Amino acid sequence: MIRSFLTVSTGTLASRLLGFTRDAMIAALLGAGPVADAFLVAFQLVNVVRRLLTEGALNxxxxxxxxxxRETEGAVAAAAFAGRVLGTISAALIVVTAAIGLLMPFVMxxxxxxxAGHETLQLAVDDARLMLPYLxxxxxxxxMMALLNAQARFALTAFSPLLFNIALIAVMIVLFGWRGDAATAALVVAATVGIAGLAQLLILVLRPGGGIATPLRIAFDPHMRGFLGKAIPGMVASAGPQLLIVGGAIIASSSPSAVSWLYFANRLIELPLGIVGVAMSTVLVPEMTRALRIDDPQSTAHAQSRGLELAVGLALPATLGLAVLSEPVVRLLFExxxxxxxxxxxxxxxxxxxxxxxxxxxxxxxxxPAFFARGNTMTPLFATLKxxxxxxVLAVILGHVYGAGGIAASIALGAWSSATSLIRHGAVEFGFAIDxxxxxxxPRIVLAALIMGALLWLAAPGMLASSANPHGIVxxxxxxxxxxxxxxxxxLFLGFFGVIRRDEVVNAVRQTTGSGLRD
Structure with a gap:
């Protein structure tokens, strides 16, 4: 499990780092005014649907x-089921894409x-329509990525999203040399989004070894309706962070540049969230599903325990680091x-x-994943909607008083509301078993993170005060x-507290580089 986690996390990290480069270029190209607000609202629409489908949600x-x-009916039946899913979802998205394109003024x-009543609305409509082919x-x-994940073939699915950011970065490099107006540049980048989606699809379709989704056809039989009935709530639930930021943007749209500020701030949150969250959904769901299929409580507890340790162990230090270094990091990346x-x-x-x-x-x-593996997608959905x-509600109140910062705090409180709801329901329904x-x-992971955060908070002001240029090389x-x-x-503190051992880390990395990247 650790090897697979590292494979997916490495690909996600590479994609997120390219995403930072992409967003830094968008900030430099469009700034934080009406053109940027329009582009980023349109991009968030595509991004939410993208996250509903990709990054572990449909998976x-x-x-x-x-x-x-596959386990009950065999490989041929599994391939036929996958072919029906592939054909049905593809056809449905074509119809949905066309409908959204026609109704885009109302959607925006x-x-x-x-x-409403500003030129920004038409800019957002134009940008969004050009991005829609991506869907x-x-x-x-x-x-295709979900089917590869189900077969424990994680490398291609982890690294194929890199093409999306590579395509956008390449086009923006050309736009910097062209030096046209921001509105035209936004339209060009928006059109590139659809081309990037095509590149990502082709790399999966042209991979060696097919036949995992055949025959390809559209179906709405009871089996497919049952799958979609569970899949759609699960997909919405998995896109909770993106839905929260969209909710914040709805309230922020009445304040100039607030949409842009929230977007660029959230991009930094998505680095650790993507590394942990995508790997959790991609690796943990298959692990827990297999454990539940064979009715192995020990394996289930092991999967839940390692997932929780990895989640807390990566999220908590990232939270403290981002809070302490928020200003210098933003200046360095976006100013x-x-x-x-x-x-x-x-x-x-x-x-x-x-x-x-x-x-x-x-x-x-x-x-x-503890709910998804048991076929329960409604509880995570209700937690997300809550x-x-x-x-x-909080953004309307806090945004009016504290502006974009108040809206950001409301998004954080909404996330905690979803988390506590899941904890409460999980404890009642089946209990979260950890070993x-x-x-x-x-507790030792939490203590090590707090020590790191405190030392960073003490060291940062003195070190950064020595640099006169807030976004220079120094x-x-x-x-x-x-x-x-x-x-x-x-x-060091994780090692001192006995949480990790050097030989465990070295072996996991060696296994990843030795076999995990050859999927």
Whole structure:
């Protein structure tokens, strides 16, 4: 499980790092004004649907169903089931894409009511329509990735999303040399989103060794309706973090540049969230499904325990690091081109509040597979919707008083509402079984993270004050040194407390590089 987790996490980390490069270029190209707000609202629409399908969401619904068919009816029946899923989802998304394109003015008015009566609304409509083809390509690509994950072939699915960011970065490099107006640049980048989706699909379709989804056909038989009835709630539940940020953007749309500030702050949250959350959904769901199929409580507890340890062990230090270093990191990454110092301050303030919701997001990702593996997608769905309502209500109140920072705090509180709801329901329905090792390690992980955060908080002001340029090479080196030092301190204390051993880490990495990347 650790080897698979590292494979998926490595691919996700590479994709997120490219995503930072992409977003830094978007900030420099579009700034944080009306053009950027319009582009980013449109991009969030595509991104939410993308996250509903990709990054583990559809995987959490399809993998248990596919494994169940293969184990009870055989490989041929599993391939036929996968072919029906692939054909049905692809056809449905084509219809949905066309419908959204026709209704886009109404969709954008609902997602960004503050744009009504302004030119920003039409800009958002134009950008979103150009991005829509991506949705038609994302459906079949996601089904193929989920089927590969079900067969424990994680490498291609982990690294294929890199093409999305590579395509956007390449186009923006050309746009910087072209130096046209921001509105036209936004339209060009929006059109590239669809092309990037096609590239991602082709790399999966043209891979060697097919036949896992044949014959391809559209079906709405009882078996397929039952699958979709469970899949759709699970997909919505898995996209909880993105739905919360969309809810925040709905409220923020009435404030100039607030949508952009929230978007760029959330991008930093998505790095640790993506590494942990995607790996949880991609690796933990198959592990728990197999354990439940053979009625092995020990294996189930082992999977839940290791998932919870990995989630807390990566999310908590990331939360503290982002909260302490929010301002220098935002300045370093985004304060270029037409993205101003005032934009950096507002984004850093939003990031600090969003960071406190990161552990809750990761807990949801770690706890949801326990429900998905049991075929229960409704409980995570209701928890997600509850968090969304809490975030919206609080954003109206706190956003009016504290602006974008208040909306960010509301999103964090909405995430905690979802997490606590899952914890309560899981404890009542089946109990979250964790082994003795997890009960011993988890308090030590928390203590090591708190020590790291305290030392980082003490060291950061003195070190960063020595750099006059807030986004120069020296500042970048100092921020990198602080991050590297924080990771080293955290790792040392994990070792000192007996949470990890050097030989375990070395063996896991060797297994990953030796066989995990050859899937």
């Amino acid at each position: 959490a619904a399809l993998v248990p169903a596919w494994l169940r068919v 008015s609902a997602l960004a009511p503050g744009f 038609a390509f994302a459906g079949p690509a996601t089904v 270029h081109g037409v993205f101003t110092a005032a934009d950096s301050m507002a984004t850093a303030n939003a990031l600090m509040w969003l960071a406190f919701g990161l552990p809750a997001h990761v807990l949801v990702k770690a706890l949801s 968090g969304f309502v809490v975030a919206i 003795a090792s997890a009960r011993r390690r988890l 500042q970048g080196a100092l921020v990198a040194l602080l991050i590297t030092g924080g990771i080293a301190i955290y790792g």
